[in-house]
Amino acid sequence: MASKSSPETTSKQNNSSILIVEDSPTLALTYREYLRQAGHEAIIADTGAKAVAAIADNKPQVILLDLKLPDMEGIDILRKLKAEQNDARVIVITAHGSVKVAVEAMQEGASDFILKPFAAERLITTVRNNLEIKRLAGLVEQYAGGQKKKFGRFIGISPSMQAVYRMIEDCASSKASVFVMGPSGTGKELCAESIHNQSPRRERAFVALNCAAIPANLIESEIFGHKKGAFTGATADRDGAAVAADGGTLFLDEICEMPLDLQAKLLRFIQTGDVVPVGSNTPIKVNVRFVCATNRNPWEEVEAGRFREDLYYRLHVVPIHVPPLAERGQDVLMIARHMLETYSEEEEKNFTEITKEAEARLLAHSWPGNVRELGNVIQSAVVLNDGPELTNEMLDRLMGPARRRTERQTQIIGAVDSGLSNSGAIEPLAIVERRVIENAIKICGGKVRLAAKRLEVNPSTLYRKLKEWS
Secondary structure (H helix, E strand, C coil), X not given: CCCCCCHHHCCCHHHCCEEEECCCHHHHHHHHHHHXXXXXXXXXXXXXXXXXXXXXXXXXXXXXXXXXXXXXXXHHHHHHXXXXXXXXXXXXXXXXXXXXXXXXXXXXXXXXXXXXXXXXXXXXXXXXXXXXXXXHHHHHHHHHHHCCCEECCEECCCHHHHXXXXXXXXXXXXXXXXXXXXXXXXXXXXXXXXXXXXXXXXCCCEEEEECCCCCHHHHHHHHHCECCCCCCCCCCCECCHHHHCCCCEEEEECHHHCCHHHHHHHHHHXXXXXXXXXXXXXXXXXXXXXXXXXXXXXXXXXXXXXXXXXXXXXXXXXXXXXXXXXXXXXXXXXXXXXXXXXXXXXXXXXXXXXXXXXXXXXXXXXXXXXXXXXXXXXXXXHHHCCCCEECHHHHHHHHCCCCCCCHHHHHHHHHHHCCCCCCCCCCCHHHHHHHHHHHHHHHCCCCXXXXXXXXXXXXXXXXXXXXXXX
């Protein structure tokens, strides 16, 4: 004969998001009635063993936990939840004389606590707040889960990179010219490749040309091609990058390095779609999409007279800014782990992880060479060492010791020191850190990003701390 169903096992209550763990039937039923009147269903467990079973079966979002149970301590349930990485919000119920125990419970993962005796409103408010926090945490997790960790050959989930991914998706199907900007080593060519690979032209050629790597007297031939005998060394007809990219995408990297006279010819090509090889008078009709890139500010180049304004407006239709690595936060570690795996496989090494100290070192570095510099460091570390861990000592040999203070940092920290007394008293690190940061921002005229650059930290770090202090 089946046993009588207990409150915690009824089908209706299996859908409940609240579990009450209380060995006093009177109190347990009172708490449940309080919550029911506020529109919340709850289930009850009167022992630790029943509580553990109810947590496994019902997966409650909020747990009201009495620390004194007949078969075990409530703190043991907390530790079990912590070990299992259960993200339920636990509200500890304890008496006035047990505040110390409540604090210990908070250290073990409890989200909140209520001191007995308490009014119905106190219980309802606390439960509602924790349910709302759980709901918001779920939305954040859902949003994070929707973020792209990889996009083409890009790796990263930082907000700045998510913006780049969206720009690529939005402009890929268009015929409009794209101007990719960003410091050297950030992946501007990867951006151009991603645009091409998501466009209707992906079945045709993607042709990349670095204007800074070709001698000025050869760039025209490289783009437009040449006829035999057009110049010394032209021993045969040769198609240029424009003809090779017909129907596809022509990527002109470091476009601001192009000589002014060739810029005029490029402008005519963009306007007419006609390519005239060097040494020929016969135009060739081609259809290409232009994607350009530069590590400079193109408008400053226009104002300086080094880049044609009419060409700028032709090419700068869809601007995309690829952020420096130092502004991408945890992306540094994602990229480093990917590179470690790739180079370890190539070199037949057994690297599998990065130590916490090495991770901190990678995050603290300013990466002036961006992703290219990071790749060089990781590859060198793999070649010169054996695994299984990438350690801080390995990075020291490649990156050098921690960077010495810059003159500007010395000025900032000196300004802080000048305001300290000579009493020899030691202040908490958090107070000293706040003083340093606030003085840095003051010296930099309120410009947080500039202060972050001078302090050689990520700007997001300063913004986060300012938010916390406010």
